[in-house]
Amino acid sequence: MIRFLLEKEFKQIFRNKFIPKMLIMMPLMIMFVLPWAANQEVKDIRLGVVNYDNREISNRLIDKITSSDYFILVDDYLSAREANDAVERGDIDMILEIPNNFEKEMIRSHNVKVMIATNSVNGTKGVLGTSYLSSIINDYSNDITINHGIIAGKSNINLSVKYLFNVLMDYKVFMIPALIVMLLTMLSGFLPALNIVSEKEVGTIEQINVSPINRLTFVLSKLIPYWVIGIVIMSVCLIVAALVYNLLPAGNVFTIYLFSILYILVVSGLGIVLSNYSDTMQQAMFVMFFFVMILMLMSGLYTPISGMPDWARYITIVNPLKYYIEVMRSVYLKGSTFFDLIPQFYALVVFALFFNCWAVISYKKRN
């Protein structure tokens, strides 16, 4: 019986004019375009300099700054006011102001102040730019002190930062596992739910309801095709990640599959719950948009959870996406094993049970 129902579902999916194309387009877009676009690296910050000192040491600092990839020297300004105007016009993003007696003070006391001003309309750019610039200046000040034969023991602390698990701080490595999660949420969670709602809307579900088919068989016949499609497309993504981005999971691929299957159970359960409460596609779509927004933005996909206020962090505890993203990232980047991920495993099992029980209870063949 279920075999025949599945045959019918696959027939309908592949006979649809749009869905098969979308099934190909969506992973392609996500795997080839988004890793480049969903990127928080900041490059080419436009810098304006106000150099009141204008001697060798200060000029060499500016050379050092502009020789990096991160900054482009737009112009020298004669006064701070002129530079501020340039920021307001949008010509430059940052101002570096070097005081009059910079070189003299540097040699005499190794203690001078420079001023950095940043246009923070784009927050990320502002924060990252400031931190890049200060680290370059710190670096430079260390060089100077050493070059001049002064032992800089008392005030200088050498910071050396090493990015564990992602040595080059490559955002693509960080984003791809999370993007696969997003794809799986849409394909295996929300697509079957919309399918069920459309049967409601067209009225065909009435015909099914007066038949002896039991509810579990019917729901499974809706879910299994999308589980299969989800897993197949995820596999394609893993292969693309390996071939195109040279990104291989540091951990075991089977760990990824195990958690993916578990996660699919969670989202499809959630999808069925939503479909049970929706009578029209419009209503279902709207509720799903809501969930997609909340689940994505509160999952650590784009912004780290550690940066959220406490109350928001508590909300993320009930976000299944968060756990799965954690799993994907740690398996891919850290090479975590199943035993490292036991807490996430339990969390996902609880979600799967919760949503699927709710789905079964709320699914009514009669009311």
Added chain:
Amino acid sequence: MNNVIANRLTKSFNNVKVVDDLSFSVDEGEIYGIIGPDGSGKTTLFRILTTLISPDSGSCKVCGFDVTKDYKAIRNVVGYMPGRFSLYQDLTVQENLDFFATVFNTTLGENYSLIRDIYVQIEPFKDRPAGKLSGGMKQKLALCCALVHRPQILFLDEPTTGVDPVSRKEFWEMLKNLKKIGITIIVSTPYMDEASQCDKIALMQNGKFLRVDTPQNFINNYSGKILSVKSDNIYNLLEDLRTYKSLITAFSFGECCHLSSMYNEIDIDNLIDYLIKRKHKNIVISEIIPSIEDCFLSYLNR
């Protein structure tokens, strides 16, 4: 046991009683027509009988099974054709039939004899998606799908709404053939002219059956006369007839008006004088045998 016995069925939505304390019985092998205006509760009654919704109170047995307790058993023995075309539009005629046969644990071959007469009419289009069939063809396909598991009782909710008169006639011929095989048919329709095709008619309004009887008895028990009135000015005729005397009902019937009174005889000469005063010309008045539609309209207007 192909019968239905309902006892004080009630179902309300938002405190409106859609099915109101309804008791009736349908005998084996009869065509039982439920006639009533839109919103009278026909579809809700069908949904209770086919176990799609449960009644708030009252009980009902379909083929000897209780609609609340043994709903699973009922689903094996009834066929339901909802008012709205609800087959898979993206599957072909053949695929739809195979699908519904499988859903009921049977095959098309097993019960082919039952649907053969209907199926041969749509067979030329068997590879066409159901959504691309004409209205009458869709109706035939839906009937085939409802019959594919050889049900004992067939529920047809407004099967002929939106179907052309020729197809409607054909459809009723098919139902009569099914009746001969012994299938009980419960059918609802807003078309009064189809009522005379039924063995028994229930006239439904506001969730209640106003009256249940055979079509012949409906006519026989009609007390009063029906006059058919014609004139040049049809538009004003109906209005004038309605203001002629109280306790008289008038309806337009094609190019003439039917005038009836349940209580007092209408004096034809007096009526002609009245109409002449109202500037009607070429007045033709004749007494006619009441049709079933006349009976219903007079009932619904009480």
